[in-house]
Amino acid sequence: MALGRPRQFEENHVLDTMVRMFIRYGFEGVSIAAVCKETGVSLQSLYNTFGDKASLYQRALARYGETAADPMIAELLNTEDPIKALRDFVKKFELYNELPEGGGCLFTQSLASAVGGGPCDGAAARSYANRIRKALRDRTRQAHAAGQLDGDPELIADALLAASYGAAVVGRGGLPKAVIKNAVKESMKLLEPPAKS
Amino acid sequence: MALGRPRQFEENHVLDTMVRMFIRYGFEGVSIAAVCKETGVSLQSLYNTFGDKASLYQRALARYGETAADPMIAELLNTEDPIKALRDFVKKFELYNELPEGGGCLFTQSLASAVGGGPCDGAAARSYANRIRKALRDRTRQAHAAGQLDGDPELIADALLAASYGAAVVGRGGLPKAVIKNAVKESMKLLEPPAKS
């Protein structure tokens, strides 16, 4: 049977552009017309491909998870030395000091502004948060078992999770760069080995 | 001379309602018509009193600072024992676990979603962040001088500042309550006295 006219755009490329726009302007701040102009995709094609605006936002969230969160989780889980994995995770907070204009973390924004039951529900961001949390717990438990970590692994994991959202807000908000730098230093203190007795 | 017809609303009461609405729905998610319906104030009166929507948002930010941030800063600065002041500050993070539906911190939301140069610029939230930061530094320095604090006071102050934004996001986003609880416990560890040698 006939396949019809082929698409003139790449789905993932369009999604990446939408991710950037949603991060910069938020769900309500991005109009469908603006997406068309920015991506060059026609209005009807957008609706054919992604459905309505809420679905479009969900697709962007999923794409952001694949391109931004998944690699981070993978690195956190795959680095052999658990304490090194955790320190690398924390070190990355400093990237929020180098955000381009309008840059940031889409999940953090979604969590911070999601209205319950609204069109841009934060369920996707919450799901990823729990995955990251689980990964952090795995690694802190391993580091603890290896004698590399002082204190309760689960407490430390949650402290790092919360700190990551804090860094995202501080960086996006344009607070002094020393804030993240210093917060990273203090988070690193949570990842020090037990004092020798 | 004549004073004209007196107002049928209290400015601060209207602002408080708008603060609640902006926290819940965000800048773009609140329509002027919705504000009129919610506050009972007529459209023209809103424009006469507050100006356009951007000014209205700025007024709401200012009001939020007066009612929410100022008392917190005051308590942080006025509690005699510096280490107690800091611990009370951190303990309050747990309030983000008890947010009403659609509740949250307007400053955190503003920092996380402010678009540069847009109508809802994050300057007010940034200004308050710096005030809180300064207050935290003052108190950590005092605690350090009093021998109540181990580690660099400025680093600890920034770690607490970032942690507070993280807690706001975690609470608003509806992550498990253990996250904030555990993050608070770990933040408290930064506020422990030096080990006796």
Added chain:
DNA sequence: CCGTCTTTAGATCAAACACTCTAAAATGAG
């Protein structure tokens, strides 16, 4: 009661919004 000033209420406006419709363009199958 009489002006004068201010606040109200409601109609109104142009622009932007999410979304749909219609028809032309572009491909593969037969």
Added chain:
DNA sequence: CTCATTTTAGAGTGTTTGATCTAAAGACGG
């Protein structure tokens, strides 16, 4: 080529938006 199928382009839908305009309502000084 011809047909079936899909994507495209662009006009057009009704609604909502932020903001303005006009006129009535309300309170004070005289």
